Structure formats: C-alpha cells, structure tokens
C-alpha cells in the first residue's frame with residue numbers, strides 16, 4: 273500500500289519536473305528578450321527609420337511597416353485559397369482530384385521555409401525583382417496548407433446531423449456550406465488563420481531573397497521591404513553593439529505581436 | 544392522395560432495409576408509421592423527401608409520387624422536393640452556434656426574405672406553434688445549442704414550420720420530451736392538420752392512436768398492414784400487427 277502511494281508520488285513529481293524542463297527555457301528566453309529588448313524600446317525606436325552605421329538612435333519603423341505589409345498581403349493570398357481548398361476537401365472531396373489536392377497540400381505542409389523562398393524567387397523575383405509581394409507569396413506557400421487543413425478539419429467536426437438539417441430545409445448545398453457549416457466551423461478556421469499569421473510574422477529565411485530588406489519605407493507592394501525578423505537577423509549578426517541592442521528591441525516587438533496573436537487564438541478556440 | 548409510395552425498396556450498401564413498400568398518404572391527414580426498432584421507419588420517412596440518398600452507398604428503387612409526380616424522376620430537383628416536404632429528425636439537430644431566432648429564420652433568410660418585421664412575425668408564430676415561445680422569448684439571440692434536449696427538438700419543429708412546406712415528416716418528435724410538452728406537440732400536430740399533410744414515425748402506440756388518421760405497420764422492411772387507425776387498432780387483420788399492438792413484442 274505504501275509502495276503504491278510512493279509510486280504515485282514519484283510519478284507526479286516526474287511529471288512536474290518535466291513541466292519545469294519545458295517551461296524553463298521558455299521563461300529564460302522571454303526574460304532575456306524582455307529585459308534586453310526593453311532597453312531599446314522607445315517611441316523613437318518604433319517611429320523612426322534606422323540611423324546610419326555608427327550613429328546613435330534610429331528605429332525599426334520600416335521593419336514594422338514591412339511586417340504589417342507582409343502579414344496583410346500573405347493573409348490576403350492565404351485565406352481565400354486556404355479556406356476554399358479546405359471547403360473543397362471537406363465537402364466535395366471524394367474524387368481523384370481531391371485525393372491529389374490533399375496529398376499535394378500535406379506535402380506542401382512539410383516544405384522547409386527556405387524552399388518556399390526559392391519557389392517565390394524563381395516565380396517572381398527572377399522576373400520582377402525583390403518585392404513585398406514576392407515575400408508574401410513565399411510566406412503564403414508556407415501557411416496555405418495550415419489554413420486549408422484547419423478549415424477541412426473544422427468543417428468535418430460539424431455533426432452530420434447539422435448538415436442534414438440544412439439540406440432538409442430545402443437549401444442548396446453551397447448555401448448550407450456557406451451560411452451554416454462555415455458558421456459552425458468558424459472558431460476552428462479563425463484559429464488556423466491566426467496561427468498562420470503568427471508564423472508569417474516570425475519567418476526570416478524565405479524573406480532573405482524575396483522581400484530582401486529595405487533601409488527605408490517601402491513605397492508599395494512591389495518595392496522591397498524590411499521585416500522585423502530580417503532586422504533581427506541582420507542586426508544580431510552585425511559587429512555593432514548599438515545594433516545588438518536594437519535587435520533585442522525588435523525581438524521584443526515581434527514576441528509581443530506573436531504572443532498577442534496566440535492569446536487571441538486561445539480566446540477564439542474557447543469561443 | 545398527397546403522396547403515393549409505389550413498390551419502394553431501399554438499401555444501405557448491400558443491406559436491403561425496405562422491401563417493396565406501397566402506401567398512400569392522404570392530404571390533410573396524419574399518417575403514423577409504427578413498428579419495432581430497426582424495422583425501417585426512419586428510412587421510409589427519409590425516402591419521402593430524398594434525404595435517404597445523402598447517406599454514402601444508399602440507394603432507392605421504386606416511385607414516390609408527390610401530387611402525382613415521381614420525386615425520383617431524373618428531371619426532379621431534390622432541393623425542390625425538400626422545400627415542399629419539411630422534416631423533424633429523431634435526434635434534435637438545431638444549428639448549435641446560431642441564435643435561436645436565426646435557427647427559425649434561416650430558411651426564409653436564405654430564400655431571400657429580407658423584411659425584418661415579417662421575419663420576426665414568422666419566428667414568433669412558429670415558436671408559439673411549437674410551444675417554445677414562452678421559454679425563449681427573452682433570449683432569442685442566444686445560441687440554439689444551449690437549450691435543453693426537449694427545447695432543441697421544439698426549436699427544430701419551429702424551424703421546419705417556418706418555411707411553410709406542404710408536408711411535414713416527424714421522426715419520433717416527442718421521444719425526447721416530457722409528457723406535457725409531448726402533449727402540446729401532439730395538439731400542435733392536430734391543429735397543423737388543417738394546413739399540412741403529416742407523416743409521423745412513433746414508437747408510442749398510444750400516440751399513434753391519439754393523433755393519427757391512418758397507420759402503417761412496418762416489420763423488417765415490409766409493410767405488414769396499412770389502414771385507418773381506428774379500424775386497424777380495433778380489428779387488426781394481420782396476426783403480427785395484433786401482437787405488436789398488444790405489446791407482445793417491439
């Protein structure tokens with residue numbers, strides 16, 4: 273009897289220890305980024321352009337602009353394609369074509385982000401040069417499968433009876449899907465969309481040779497643009513102490529953005 | 544005859560569930576389908592508004608005439624059939640995240656009705672008919688999935704009424720209800736008879752006796768006996784029917 277109790281204790285303790293093991297690095301990262309980044313953070317940091325090398329001050333306003341642009345643009349590309357393909361696979365997916373689409377999508381989901389960058393480079397950059405659009409296309413390639421899968425799964429979670437209820441009302445199938453099933457699946461789809469937004473905001477590799485970076489503001493979607501992850505990458509690997517601080521500041525901004533998106537996901541999922 | 548079923552057989556895959564069923568459903572009457580569990584009552588009902596074919600591998604042979612026209616004719620649009628023949632399912636299936644109001648109004652809304660006042664009128668009217676109005680009138684914007692099982696079933700009845708079909712199919716509509724609500728639904732059906740043709744599946748023989756004008760007794764996919772309820776319950780022609788009605792199996 274005592275032995276069993278002891279085993280129970282030991283097990284609980286082991287679980288607790290492994291939780292600490294997972295949380296410790298996370299908290300240490302959050303703590304480091306927050307404490308170092310806070311030093312760089314100021315109104316100036318958020319609103320001004322980078323200062324020339326060696327000069328003090330300057331900010332990452334261009335990178336913030338770029339990240340917002342890239343996120344909006346890639347969501348603009350991703351959501352229609354991702355949601356539509358998810359609907360297709362969930363509701364009409366009983367054909368050869370559907371199987372093919374599903375396999376292609378699931379393969380795409382495993383694509384390394386650098387490959388997505390290469391794809392966009394060949395498709396767009398090689399013809400029209402570096403641009404925010406090229407960056408957004410690369411990012412979209414990465415997250416279209418995420419949104420598609422989230423949509424498909426969310427729709428498949430809607431009970432069959434609910435769909436039948438819609439059809440029994442004499443509604444066309446597309447109306448049942450568009451006005452009833454999508455509504456029932458809304459939370460799942462939104463969660464998928466937000467998660468991919470967080471992913472898009474944090475990606476660096478596919479941007480290196482697509483949106484490329486920009487010391488100033490991008491004039492439009494066809495200009496090269498900066499992005500927070502790019503700034504972090506470039507500044508952190510530079511030899512200048514001043515830039516290191518700024519890299520931490522940019523990291524903090526990005527972390528806050530991703531954190532708030534993740535909190536939004538939790539709220540949406542809880543409904 | 545509002546509906547005429549002619550030598551109707553139905554399958555799920557290779558499993559035949561209905562065997563050449565023929566019967567007529569009279570206009571402005573209540574027709575009850577009774578029989579032991581698994582005998583094919585739900586399947587027969589779902590064949591009347593072309594819901595059966597939505598199941599993978601499900602198949603139908605024979606004819607179902609609605610106002611003389613075969614609903615299984617290739618030229619007939621199943622959506623049109625379902626618009627004319629409404630259905631209340633055995634298991635309550637409201638749209639869980641949709642408001643109570645929209646649950647009832649959705650059929651009309653998607654059919655293009657925009658007039659807010661008209662929608663409100665219909666929703667109130669149908670909820671009253673379904674004996675649910677008093678319980679939900681203060682929370683019409685709450686999701687339908689938050690109601691109790693019995694309330695959900697009455698919501699589904701209101702939803703089916705809202706699009707004013709010509710025929711209403713009820714699959715054990717009161718099996719999830721308390722006796723008082725069940726009684727109200729029975730009274731509702733009796734009052735709906737004037738406007739609608741009703742087919743009801745029920746396990747409750749007393750209920751069939753109380754509400755129906757005609758009764759069909761189904762056993763293992765075969766229509767054993769069909770006729771006026773009053774006659775059939777007093778003098779069943781078939782031995783199986785008699786045994787079922789007297790509760791010797793089922």
Ligand SMILES: Nc1ncnc2c1ncn2[C@@H]1O[C@H](COP(=O)(O)OP(=O)(O)OP(=O)(O)O)[C@@H](O)[C@H]1O
Pocket residue numbers: 555558560578579580581582583584585586587598633746
């Ligand atoms: N979706 C389905 N796929 C395969 N077989 C089914 C399906 N639905 C019903 N069946 C089978 O068809 C037969 C008739 O089922 P049905 O639901 O019509 O019976 P029922 O008379 O309505 O029974 P109950 O009174 O229990 O509701 C049963 O043997 C059942 O197992």
Ligand SMILES: [Mg+2]
Pocket residue numbers: 584585586633714
């Ligand atoms: Mg049944």
